[in-house]
Amino acid sequence: MTLDVGVRHSFDSFTIDAEFRVPPGVTALFGPSGAGKTTILNAIAGFIRPKSGRISLDDVILLDIARNVLVPARRRCIGVVFQDARLFPHLSVKQNLLYGWKRSAKNPAIRIDSIISLLGLSALLERKPKNLSGGEKSRVALGRALLASPRALLLDEPLAALDTKRKLEILPYLERLAHETRIPVLYVSHALDEVTHLAERMILLSDGRIRAEGTVFELMSRLDLYSGKDHLRPGAVLEATIENHDTEHALTALAFAGGRLIVPHIPRAPGDKVRVRIDAQDVMLALSEPPQISANNVLPAIVSDMRVDEGPYADVQLAMGQTRLVSRITKLSAERLKLAPGAKVFALIKSVTVGGRENKNGLAAYAAKP
Amino acid sequence: MMVLSPAEAEALLLSLKVASVAVLGALPFAFAIALLLARRRFPGKTLLDGIVHLPLVLPPVALGYLLLVMLGTNAPIGAWLLGNFGIRFVFSWTGAALASAILTFPFQVRAIRLALEAEDPGLSQAAETLGAGPLDRLLTLHLPLALPGLLAGAITAFAACLGEFGAIITFASNIPGETRTLPLAIYTALQTPGGEEMATRLAALSILLALAGLLLSEFAAQRLRMVNEK
Numbered sequence: 001m002t003l004d005v006g007v008r009h010s011f012d013s014f015t016i017d018a019e020f021r022v023p024p025g026v027t028a029l030f031g032p033s034g035a036g037k038t039t040i041l042n043a044i045a046g047f048i049r050p051k052s053g054r055i056s057l058d059d060v061i062l063l064d065i066a067r068n069v070l071v072p073a074r075r076r077c078i079g080v081v082f083q084d085a086r087l088f089p090h091l092s093v094k095q096n097l098l099y100g101w102k103r104s105a106k107n108p109a110i111r112i113d114s115i116i117s118l119l120g121l122s123a124l125l126e127r128k129p130k131n132l133s134g135g136e137k138s139r140v141a142l143g144r145a146l147l148a149s150p151r152a153l154l155l156d157e158p159l160a161a162l163d164t165k166r167k168l169e170i171l172p173y174l175e176r177l178a179h180e181t182r183i184p185v186l187y188v189s190h191a192l193d194e195v196t197h198l199a200e201r202m203i204l205l206s207d208g209r210i211r212a213e214g215t216v217f218e219l220m221s222r223l224d225l226y227s228g229k230d231h232l233r234p235g236a237v238l239e240a241t242i243e244n245h246d247t248e249h250a251l252t253a254l255a256f257a258g259g260r261l262i263v264p265h266i267p268r269a270p271g272d273k274v275r276v277r278i279d280a281q282d283v284m285l286a287l288s289e290p291p292q293i294s295a296n297n298v299l300p301a302i303v304s305d306m307r308v309d310e311g312p313y314a315d316v317q318l319a320m321g322q323t324r325l326v327s328r329i330t331k332l333s334a335e336r337l338k339l340a341p342g343a344k345v346f347a348l349i350k351s352v353t354v355g356g357r358e359n360k361n362g363l364a365a366y367a368a369k370p
Numbered sequence: 371m372m373v374l375s376p377a378e379a380e381a382l383l384l385s386l387k388v389a390s391v392a393v394l395g396a397l398p399f400a401f402a403i404a405l406l407l408a409r410r411r412f413p414g415k416t417l418l419d420g421i422v423h424l425p426l427v428l429p430p431v432a433l434g435y436l437l438l439v440m441l442g443t444n445a446p447i448g449a450w451l452l453g454n455f456g457i458r459f460v461f462s463w464t465g466a467a468l469a470s471a472i473l474t475f476p477f478q479v480r481a482i483r484l485a486l487e488a489e490d491p492g493l494s495q496a497a498e499t500l501g502a503g504p505l506d507r508l509l510t511l512h513l514p515l516a517l518p519g520l521l522a523g524a525i526t527a528f529a530a531c532l533g534e535f536g537a538i539i540t541f542a543s544n545i546p547g548e549t550r551t552l553p554l555a556i557y558t559a560l561q562t563p564g565g566e567e568m569a570t571r572l573a574a575l576s577i578l579l580a581l582a583g584l585l586l587s588e589f590a591a592q593r594l595r596m597v598n599e600k
């Protein structure tokens with residue numbers, strides 16, 4: 001199942017012109033507020049009629065302005081989870097969950113009890129929405145959308161209304177959903193941490209246009225996306241496997257395609273896959289392997305790309321096997337080391353900068369991947 | 371505790387009958403108009419809103435006269451209704467109910483409209499994505515969420531119906547057991563030598579009923595706030 005989206009729309013002086021595909025799995029539609037994310041979501045859900053465009057789910061056409069096809073929202077079989085949950089206040093959690101289920105062509109793979117246990121809802125069934133916490137509301141909204149057996153799922157900033165604690169509470173459920181679902185999921189967000197945690201693919205939207213598209217790993221290591229007004233925070237995301245734990249020092253060794261990484265303890269079993277985000281400013285570069293240094297990670301790498309901006313910084317993309325890392329240093333340092341693509345360097349990464357520290361949104365720098 | 375004389379009990383029961391029929395009969399129309407005013411934009415919306423609210427400022431006697439002119443047995447509409455359906459409004463309790471319904475219509479429309487407008491418009495979108503069509507959403511979402519508003523409007527209108535005088539006496543006349551509701555009975559008692567005691571008792575009864583109505587409608591309004599709480 002693949003969702004194909006082409007939307008052209010304009011209002012006031014703002015124009016949206018975006019065309020993209022959402023394959024099964026989680027694709028993030030990422031961009032700053034005002035980039036046009038919500039308009040695109042509304043067009044896919046069927047809440048607005050764009051000036052022109054075509055939207056289809058495999059061979060089912062949902063919208064084709066040229067041929068005057070406009071399937072109403074209620075017949076699109078597209079689940080939507082709204083930022084504000086939008087639970088029906090007069091119905092219990094159970095009745096909310098069953099609202100779409102009763103009205104849909106049931107998918108035998110979607111079972112009520114399995115969704116209830118996936119989202120941890122069994123203790124909430126008889127409650128009214130007003131007696132739920134923000135995180136619980138989000139989970140119920142997610143369950144309600146899933147139980148309608150959607151053929152694609154749109155998540156509109158489902159974590160944005162939640163505080164850090166609630167985010168941490170619902171994130172594991174979203175991770176499980178992301179892994180278990182085989183339908184196209186479009187995750188609309190302006191929070192980079194959520195996107196790097198959950199999404200497989202990423203679509204970068206700015207001013208109504210698509211700036212870049214690709215896997216999270218590709219996009220996060222692309223230096224050209226770090227500048228501009230809607231820049232990504234410089235830093236690479238890599239996928240690694242837990243190799244072993246050093247319980248004496250409370251450390252975990254990770255293996256990734258191209259090297260090993262020692263990080264503060266990650267409570268996962270050896271063999272589990274995790275995602276690690278390494279901020280560009282936490283990666284130091286050296287031309288030779290420095291002796292007697294506190295950093296646990298000294299990784300040989302080759303400079304694969306460099307980008308120097310007007311400011312004081314130089315961004316350096318590093319290749320280690322198939323993996324790309326990114327380092328942000330000063331232009332002065334880059335000149336001193338005479339760095340250029342092809343140069344052999346050592347990347348120095350302090351373990352304490354990875355995983356053990358929580359970033360400003362309270363999300364740990366790693367996420368589980370089975 | 372007051373013990374009512376047969377005439378007083380008759381006036382009370384008639385008042386309750388007239389008010390009940392007036393409120394229940396007008397309710398579906400009030401809901402439809404409130405839905406129209408709350409949800410749709412159309413040319414002439416302000417005019418419709420004005421017409422709905424007109425009875426609030428119209429002298430009831432003038433409305434009674436207007437109804438008499440239109441629905442009297444010799445008037446075109448009245449004669450047609452009588453000839454084809456055997457329906458006669460003048461000098462009948464149904465006429466009293468009709469006049470009361472028109473005069474208290476704005477109370478119902480206002481309360482229902484407020485309740486409909488209090489609903490988060492996002493809920494309807496959510497219901498759509500879950501497969502609910504317009505009628506489905508009306509029955510499972512808008513109507514239950516507006517129910518306390520419906521109740522508040524109906525109770526206010528009911529209480530106001532109990533006090534209706536001018537339009538009834540003009541249009542339906544003052545016929546004991548047929549159109550002599552509580553206010554008309556009070557008026558009649560005052561016109562009768564030695565009727566002050568009866569007038570006092572009926573007036574006290576009216577005040578009690580009105581008070582109960584207002585309390586009930588406030589209770590319903592509180593329920594509305596609770597229902598819409600997220």
